[in-house]
Amino acid sequence: MMSNQHKIPQATAKRLPLYYRFLNNLHIQGKSRVSSRELSEAIKVDSATIRRDFSYFGALGKKGYGYNVEYLLGFFRKTLDQDENTPVALIGVGNLGTAFLNYNFTKNNNTKIEMAFDADKQKVGSTIGDVQVHHIDELEDYLDKISVAILTVPVSEAQNITDRLVDAGISGILNFTPARITVPDSIRVHHIDLAVELQSLVYFMKHYPLNDDND
Ligand code: ATP
Numbered sequence: 001m002m003s004n005q006h007k008i009p010q011a012t013a014k015r016l017p018l019y020y021r022f023l024n025n026l027h028i029q030g031k032s033r034v035s036s037r038e039l040s041e042a043i044k045v046d047s048a049t050i051r052r053d054f055s056y057f058g059a060l061g062k063k064g065y066g067y068n069v070e071y072l073l074g075f076f077r078k079t080l081d082q083d084e085n086t087p088v089a090l091i092g093v094g095n096l097g098t099a100f101l102n103y104n105f106t107k108n109n110n111t112k113i114e115m116a117f118d119a120d121k122q123k124v125g126s127t128i129g130d131v132q133v134h135h136i137d138e139l140e141d142y143l144d145k146i147s148v149a150i151l152t153v154p155v156s157e158a159q160n161i162t163d164r165l166v167d168a169g170i171s172g173i174l175n176f177t178p179a180r181i182t183v184p185d186s187i188r189v190h191h192i193d194l195a196v197e198l199q200s201l202v203y204f205m206k207h208y209p210l211n212d213d214n215d
């Protein structure tokens with residue numbers, strides 16, 4: 001990780017993977033530069049925000065030239081640790097978990113689900129999307145090289161599994177269960193509740209309708 005990374009505001013840091021994915025695609029297409037307007041139209045972030053974000057990365061766009069794709073990619077690779085593979089474990093191979101195992105995460109970045117765990121004996125021993133499913137009782141035996149876990153277990157199991165993950169040395173959890181799990185301060189949890197996100201989208205559509213003049 002870059003030492004100056006702490007200076008990047010969190011809102012900017014959250015957009016890094018989005019920028020990285022788009023610029024990587026441009027690079028693959030052989031493009032060497034891009035304007036903030038092009039970026040803005042493609043990733044739906046306003047161009048003033050993009051210019052401000054990029055100034056944190058030391059990338060100053062030139063009028064009539066835009067940004068150097070290779071420079072930005074180099075920065076993102078270092079900052080996002082794209083040169084390093086981050087192995088991920090998935091806990092709970094139900095409908096959602098199975099979909100994640102079948103989804104090819106590595107296409108655009110270097111996070112990969114390396115192993116999965118479930119309590120159901122019918123699922124243990126199977127391989128889904130190249131990933132082997134182990135019994136949850138064996139969790140602690142396998143986690144030594146893993147620092148990130150995806151949680152797709154039933155809500156009733158979420159805290160118990162979280163405690164075990166923390167004890168086993170996991171430092172980040174992507175929680176897809178509706179449970180508000182409790183972790184020590186040193187553990188980062190990102191919470192994705194699809195039902196809440198959908199409800200929120202519908203609420204905003206109703207109460208904050210968009211028009212062409214403002215957002
Ligand atoms: P399915 O249709 O396969 O049951 P689902 O997503 O509707 O999937 P859930 O009840 O949400 O089912 O369970 C998700 C997965 O978590 C299931 O595969 C289940 O076997 C698994 N699971 C349940 N308890 C545990 C546990 N303690 N540890 C690990 N996995 C568990």
